[in-house]
Amino acid sequence: MAMLTLISASDLKASERLVVEVDGNGKAALITAASVGNNVIGLLVDGGAASGDPVSVASHGEVAWGIANAAITAGAWVTAGANSKLVTTTTDVNEVLGKALTTAGAQNDLIMVMVNLDTLSAS
Secondary structure, eight states: OOOEEEEBSSOOTTOTTSEEEEOTTSOEEEOOGGGTTSSEEEEEEEOOSSTTSEEEEEOTTOEEEEEBSSOBOTTOEEEEOTTSOEEEOOOTTOEEEEEESSOBOSTTOEEEEEEEEEEOOOO
């Protein structure tokens, strides 16, 4: 898969390695508490320089580094938390960003993620 290039909805230059979504205007935006579980598209790789700039997003089929919101074990399914950082999920029908390939011991640790956009099925 190729890296996605989208236009940023806001200044994302300090948001690299966070989870992004597609907003209502088709632009890349950070996940917020109100949008957790909606339109997750990947991990921000290059945040551009200002609002409206092109940004690079690692999406389905890509491997990228992301920022953990808490401890995460390698092999766990991850999704976006309210602060755009990675959290684990085991909730049925929860939107999944991908699978953790490395372990995070604490909040703000970097982990490698295989981006595999899907919906978790506990059955």
